[in-house]
Amino acid sequence: MNKGLLIVVSGASGTGKGTVCKKLLDDMPKISYSVSATTREPRPGEKDGREYYFLSRERFEERISKNEFLEYAEVYGNYYGTPLNEIEMRLNCGEDILLEIDTQGALNVKKRCPESVLIFLLPPSLEELRKRIEGRGTETPESLERRFNAAKEEISIGKKYDYVVVNDTVEFAVEKIKSILTAEKCRTDRNSSCLFSD
Amino acid sequence: MNKGLLIVVSGASGTGKGTVCKKLLDDMPKISYSVSATTREPRPGEKDGREYYFLSRERFEERISKNEFLEYAEVYGNYYGTPLNEIEMRLNCGEDILLEIDTQGALNVKKRCPESVLIFLLPPSLEELRKRIEGRGTETPESLERRFNAAKEEISIGKKYDYVVVNDTVEFAVEKIKSILTAEKCRTDRNSSCLFSD
Numbered sequence: 001m002n003k004g005l006l007i008v009v010s011g012a013s014g015t016g017k018g019t020v021c022k023k024l025l026d027d028m029p030k031i032s033y034s035v036s037a038t039t040r041e042p043r044p045g046e047k048d049g050r051e052y053y054f055l056s057r058e059r060f061e062e063r064i065s066k067n068e069f070l071e072y073a074e075v076y077g078n079y080y081g082t083p084l085n086e087i088e089m090r091l092n093c094g095e096d097i098l099l100e101i102d103t104q105g106a107l108n109v110k111k112r113c114p115e116s117v118l119i120f121l122l123p124p125s126l127e128e129l130r131k132r133i134e135g136r137g138t139e140t141p142e143s144l145e146r147r148f149n150a151a152k153e154e155i156s157i158g159k160k161y162d163y164v165v166v167n168d169t170v171e172f173a174v175e176k177i178k179s180i181l182t183a184e185k186c187r188t189d190r191n192s193s194c195l196f197s198d
Numbered sequence: 199m200n201k202g203l204l205i206v207v208s209g210a211s212g213t214g215k216g217t218v219c220k221k222l223l224d225d226m227p228k229i230s231y232s233v234s235a236t237t238r239e240p241r242p243g244e245k246d247g248r249e250y251y252f253l254s255r256e257r258f259e260e261r262i263s264k265n266e267f268l269e270y271a272e273v274y275g276n277y278y279g280t281p282l283n284e285i286e287m288r289l290n291c292g293e294d295i296l297l298e299i300d301t302q303g304a305l306n307v308k309k310r311c312p313e314s315v316l317i318f319l320l321p322p323s324l325e326e327l328r329k330r331i332e333g334r335g336t337e338t339p340e341s342l343e344r345r346f347n348a349a350k351e352e353i354s355i356g357k358k359y360d361y362v363v364v365n366d367t368v369e370f371a372v373e374k375i376k377s378i379l380t381a382e383k384c385r386t387d388r389n390s391s392c393l394f395s396d
Contacts, residue, residue, distance in 0.1 A: 119384075161386050163386060181381070183377050183381035187359060188357055192357065
């Protein structure tokens with residue numbers, strides 16, 4: 001049996017990453033979402049092992065030192081990480097796994113797991129990106145400008161990904177990601193066993 | 199504008215290559231089929247520039263010496279080749295082009311044009327391959343065995359292709375090829391211009 005695909009989706013702020021990943025998972029129930037570990041406090045309604053694995057800082061750092069994360073990052077004083085053991089086991093069983101993580105985490109995954117498939121979501125244009133960030137209505141002009149510039153910078157990191165998908169409409173973007181997954185499963189290096197080499 | 203895709207499809211005898219390519223072109227009228235050049239005589243009904251460009255041996259060898267073929271081969275005393283100039287012009291205009299050629303030609307195309315997309319068609323199984331070759335009903339047991347062994351050997355060359363597609367049904371195989379083309383158009387190295395590097 002072929003190994004599952006480790007699919008990593010990132011996108012700058014305002015590219016609609018969350019909506020696209022949700023529709024992808026709805027459409028393809030066989031893809032499973034990886035549950036991350038974190039040291040932040042559970043919010044009301046969150047359940048350990050469903051939204052996150054909630055770990056103490058001490059336990060998290062112990063797991064870092066044992067190299068038990070595929071990638072991890074510290075954001076505003078809390079750790080977030082992708083547990084390695086569970087992912088490896090599920091990939092070996094042929095399960096496809098989706099990670100929705102930031103660019104730094106994604107590039108670390110690629111280093112550790114070169115056969116992972118990195119997909120970067122793009123807004124249709126810079127004007128559209130600005131509109132989407134503005135559309136949230138929660139920003140001051142300064143913070144809007146800061147977020148916009150940060151998003152532009154983040155987009156240039158997309159060059160290091162395997163694929164870029166323009167999120168013009170959620171439906172088109174999800175169809176393109178599905179095609180990428182179908183194509184990746186046809187790649188010769190993932191199918192050496194079916195070439196009847198006997 | 200992005201360059202078009204140079205799509206190369208091969209498959210061992212009995213894999214249904216012709217049927218798959220025909221349906222792909224029917225479904226995607228924007229993909230154009232490359233007209234090959236040959237030194238063999240036109241058959242009744244064949245038109246120069248439609249089925250083939252019919253060239254004299256002298257003219258063909260002159261074009262070989264000028265490096266004007268993307269690939270060429272001599273088969274049973276006749277030359278067959280893919281003219282380079284027309285293909286380059288059309289790719290630069292963003293047109294996708296399909297070449298249905300043998301494995302030797304395909305690997306030569308890849309050498310000359312590394313961004314080409316090589317797709318190898320596989321029969322669902324070796325038993326199925328044997329059945330399909332037998333099904334033609336035109337073979338003696340010896341020639342059948344010879345064709346079967348040649349096909350098995352050809353299949354092992356598929357490892358050098360970018361993708362392998364199992365032709366279980368023509369519809370599934372064509373859908374997979376369409377996904378491959380969609381995915382290839384999303385590859386980052388084909389989209390450097392859309393990453394807003396300004």
